[in-house]
Amino acid sequence: MKNKINSLETLRGFAALAVAFFHYPSTSFLHIKGGHLGVYFFFALSGFVIALNYFDRITNFNNLIKFQIKRFFRLYPIHIFVLFLVLGIQILKLLVINFFNLSPANEPFSPEHWYTLRDFFHHLFLTQAIFNDGYALSWNGAAWTISTEFYTYLIFALLVLMIRNNKFLFVIISATYIIFFDFITGFTDLYLNPLFSLCLQTFFMGCIIFFIYEKIQYRLNDILFILLFIAAVSIFTIYEGYFGIHHNLLFCIIVLLVSILKEDSFINKFLNFQPLVYFGTISYSFYMIHQSILYLYVQILKLIFKVNFLNDGGISTNTGDPYFDTMITISYIAISGVFASIMYNYIENKFRK
Numbered sequence: 001m002k003n004k005i006n007s008l009e010t011l012r013g014f015a016a017l018a019v020a021f022f023h024y025p026s027t028s029f030l031h032i033k034g035g036h037l038g039v040y041f042f043f044a045l046s047g048f049v050i051a052l053n054y055f056d057r058i059t060n061f062n063n064l065i066k067f068q069i070k071r072f073f074r075l076y077p078i079h080i081f082v083l084f085l086v087l088g089i090q091i092l093k094l095l096v097i098n099f100f101n102l103s104p105a106n107e108p109f110s111p112e113h114w115y116t117l118r119d120f121f122h123h124l125f126l127t128q129a130i131f132n133d134g135y136a137l138s139w140n141g142a143a144w145t146i147s148t149e150f151y152t153y154l155i156f157a158l159l160v161l162m163i164r165n166n167k168f169l170f171v172i173i174s175a176t177y178i179i180f181f182d183f184i185t186g187f188t189d190l191y192l193n194p195l196f197s198l199c200l201q202t203f204f205m206g207c208i209i210f211f212i213y214e215k216i217q218y219r220l221n222d223i224l225f226i227l228l229f230i231a232a233v234s235i236f237t238i239y240e241g242y243f244g245i246h247h248n249l250l251f252c253i254i255v256l257l258v259s260i261l262k263e264d265s266f267i268n269k270f271l272n273f274q275p276l277v278y279f280g281t282i283s284y285s286f287y288m289i290h291q292s293i294l295y296l297y298v299q300i301l302k303l304i305f306k307v308n309f310l311n312d313g314g315i316s317t318n319t320g321d322p323y324f325d326t327m328i329t330i331s332y333i334a335i336s337g338v339f340a341s342i343m344y345n346y347i348e349n350k351f352r353k
Helices: 002-022 035-054 061-100 117-124 141-162 167-179 181-188 194-215 222-239 247-259 266-271 274-281 283-303 322-352
Strands: none
Touching: 002 035, 002 247, 002 266, 002 274, 002 283, 002 322, 035 141, 035 194, 035 247, 061 117, 061 141, 061 283, 061 322, 117 141, 141 167, 141 194, 141 283, 167 181, 167 194, 181 194, 194 247, 222 247, 222 266, 247 266, 266 274, 274 283, 283 322
């Protein structure tokens, strides 16, 4: 099972990279227009991995508490570190503006630019993407996924405990939520953020994929994997929006196909290539820090190296030069990777243990 987990860890890294490529929306050759959908891949993968590791282990309330504490220390230390880093950046921005008497395109701590006290407290309690009374992308925009995942884990654990680890009943409840998602959210969206509801749906889909994986004895070789992968992508492309087919279902199918690869297949060996697995391992820290790194990097290029950026509503977008923008993308991702490795070793991994 270790190889399977490693290959899925690599996929997690690829999804984080897709998001990072998306977040420099420029003329960069590496820009991925739909890269933001990588966050939904996280949810599908989390459903699979959490069901794999914990479905049979949450048998009493004590197990549930231990599970949720582990999830808390898996997510919160990095989240709170980046949150206060963003706070520090805003304070630094305020000091620089006042010291040099600058007139920025957008003011630090400006409510219309996402930095409200209410939203800060939402971040402290990981509720920024749960309820509708705040802005889910405030402060550190990437953290909205952490907000939804934490409470999705709690719902998963409560449900598993309530049904006494009955897989059939879990699938029935999950499938009901998935199939009647639009009807259910017609009521829940009055109080809950739609992002939370979508996260929960995709997570349940990932859980069901794991139960399907358990029943499959056959393992795919490279050729069959490629054929099935192409077929899945083609069906998604042609029938997207019909019969309940959307990108979250495609992500779940990809997770399943990778999980049933033969261990000696070339694709599985590639996905188990240690540098790729390592990047997948630090991908949570990378995902959480990359937007802050990008912001600081752009400011340094503007203020110190006098690089001219185009602006859209006060937000720096691109330089207009595709080659230069591509170099900015590569370098900011490399810098983010270095900081992510440090954060993983000195913050994330410390608390996970």
